[in-house]
Amino acid sequence: MDYLPLFFNLQGRSVLLIGGGDVGLRKARLLVRAGARIALISHEVHPELEELLQEHQGQILGKDYAPQWLEGQAVVIAATDDQALNEQIHADCVAHNLPINVVDSPALCTFVFPAIVDRSPVVIGITSSGKAPVLARLLRAKLETWIPTRYSDLGQLAARFRDSVKARFSNINQRRKFWENTFQGTVAERVFNGQMQEAEQLLQEQLDASDAAEPVGEVYLVGAGPGDPELLTFKALRLMQQADVVLYDRLVSKEVLDLCRRDAEMIYVGKKRDNHAVPQPDINRLLVEQAQAGHRVVRLKGGDPFVFGRGGEELEELKMAGVPFQVVPGITAANACSAYAGIPLTHRDYAQSVKMVTGQLKNRTSELNFAEMAHPNQTLVFYMGLHTLELIVEGLLENGKPPETLIALVSQGSTPEQRVLTGTLADIVAQQEKAQLPAPAIIIVGEVVALQPQLAWFNTSD
Template sequence: MDYLPLFFDLKGRQVLLVGGGDVALRKARLLARAGALISVVAHEVDPELRELLENHHGQIIIGGYHSVLLDDKVLVIAATDDERVNESVHYDAVARALPVNVVDNPPLCTFVFPAIVDRSPIVIGISSGGQSPVLARLLRARLETLIPSGYSRLGQLVGRFRDQVKARLGSVGERRVFWEKVLQGQVAERVFAGQDEAAERLLEEQIQAGNAGHQVGEVYLVGAGPGDPELLTFKALRLMQQADIVFYDRLVSAEVLDLCRRDADLVYVGKQRDNHAVPQEGINQLLIDHARAGKRVVRLKGGDPFIFGRGGEELEQLKEAGIPFQVVPGITAASACSTYSGIPLTHRQYAQSVRFVTGQLKNRGSELNYAELVHPNQTIVFYMGLHTLRTLCNGLVAHGKSDTTPVAIVSKGTSAEQQILIGTLADIADKQDQAQLPAPAMIIVGEVVELQSKLAWFGDGAAAPRMNLAQQTRAYDEQL
């Protein structure tokens, strides 16, 4: 260990900052957040630094550095581009046994600034000992994604009730067990959901009971997005990482499932056309039963749970059973597939509205309101419509949509296996019969499809179906 990580209490204490430029401004922002009283000495001071000092009762000394400025200071920072000044600050501070940091010069530092994740009162510092500040910042960025801002409010809540818990529970062991259950249970989740008053009431109840024992669990209805794990939200990832059991459908990719907690039970409850692994009523009951057993349950759905995902039906049952729940939206397939294929759903010149429609027609009937779908300057996106593609195209044409209207099928959108097939209402069904693009697939109808060849960016961007590895190998062999 090159440096011992310490945390300075600088509230109301005097700090000297030598330098008045951009680097000094960055350090001053940190010092101000810590409550320090900052004195800046420089020949010129950045306007933003001046404003910061005015807002935080700081002091500006126009002129050069001299050692008398170290009087009554508890910390010193040199942030100038003059090596001789920086060296003087270092030697003078060391002579007075004052902690000193010379920016970007580790040999002249007795302390270094870490990369900081600030969830006050929780603060995390990451340091490379001056060897690789960029690496430290990259690690900080990764931690920022894993630690939600709600931890700040959770830390404050715990701080307010710490003395009460200490008075109620005599031994250190009892308090440790109590806080572990609180911080991994419903109190924490209420805070993360923005329900601070409910969290405080629940914590008070648990303190009065003298334990944070068995509680009803909670269900998290999580949108897994279209398949690319990088499109998950931070909140989705956090809840997946703490789930005891995960119920997932067939549209959830293997890469997304790999991000669930390693020891969580993964239960497949997917549905395919005419083949439901578990009926919807059975899924509802599984969620209720496991939550009543005190488990944290994730219901993982492809795309967004409230767009053709039957999420509302599941929540109705949870509500009736008195099970607490949270909903995490996901990127719906229409948005993701159109984006990854280079087809904007709206465009000032082509479409001023968009409709999301399910292509699963009851008994292959034609109960869709085609009259509303054929409006001009409108994009139509069909979910789950591959098996009724010809019926959908014929219905649109029969109700006045031109048979030359462009159509795109995006198969397995956002994944490495994404394929795109372009046609018109007149010929897309025949092209699909020949190409046999697999589900899941989105069907996009409208003039915006014409932009695909120009705006494609993901993969090879081809308007024709992309070949998979086996097809590429066969094509290469044929060339030989």
């Protein structure tokens, strides 16, 4: 370890900054955020830096550096392009046992500025020990996306309850367990949703009933997208990694399942046509039972849970049972498969509306309004319709869609196994009989399919 990570408390303390240009300004912005008072030495001062000094009780000591300016300083930062001056400042600081940072000169630093993820009171610093600052910034960018900004609110909530929790639990292990449940449970989720009043009330209730009450469970209805794990939302990933129990469908890819918490109980409740591993009423009952047992339950559905996913039915059951829940949307198959196939669902020249339709026809007879679907200038997307492709084509043709209307089948969209078959209403059934593209697949009907050959980008070969 090249550096020992330390955090300075600079609230109300003076920091000597030598150099008032762009680099000095960047350092000054960080310093005032940490509550420091800046003492500046510089011949020229950036206008914004001058404003910072005025707003945060800083001062300009003079134009030229002298060792006496080190007296009373907590930290020293040299942001000049004068190598000889930088070396002198470094030597003087070492002699006075003062922390010194010479910008972009690791050899002249006794401390370095990390890349910072600020979720105060939670602060994360990342350093490459001055060897690869761009890499440190890239890691910071990743952490910024993984850590919700409301972790700041969660930390502040914990600070308000810290003394109460300490008084309630004399044993450090009891306190640790209480906080672990808080930071990973329903209180934290209320905070992340911006429900601060509810979070504070719930935390107080859990603290008051900590000896007697059973832990409160919750259900997270999460859209897993079409298969590519990189299409998951940040919130979906966070909830998947903290769930105690995961109920998942057949269409959830292995790659997505691998991102769930390793020790979570995994329950398969998938459905195929005419073959339901677990009937829907039993799935509803399982969700209620697992949540009432105090578990955090992720109900993981392929695509989006509210687009032909029966998510509404499951939430109705949870609502009647008094089980709290959240919904995390996913990228539905129409959006993902069309994008990965290079078929825009709307286009100024071809289609001004999109209609999403279930192709799962009851008793193999059509209850769909094909007459409405025959209107021009719209794109039709059929879900779960591969096995009824012939009926769909017949219905469209019988209601006035021209035989030359373009159509595409996108099988296993967004995965490495994706295949796309294009044709017309006149020939697509014969093409599919020969190609035998497997389910799951969506069917796209409309003139936008004409763009597929030139816009296809994923899983193509020369």
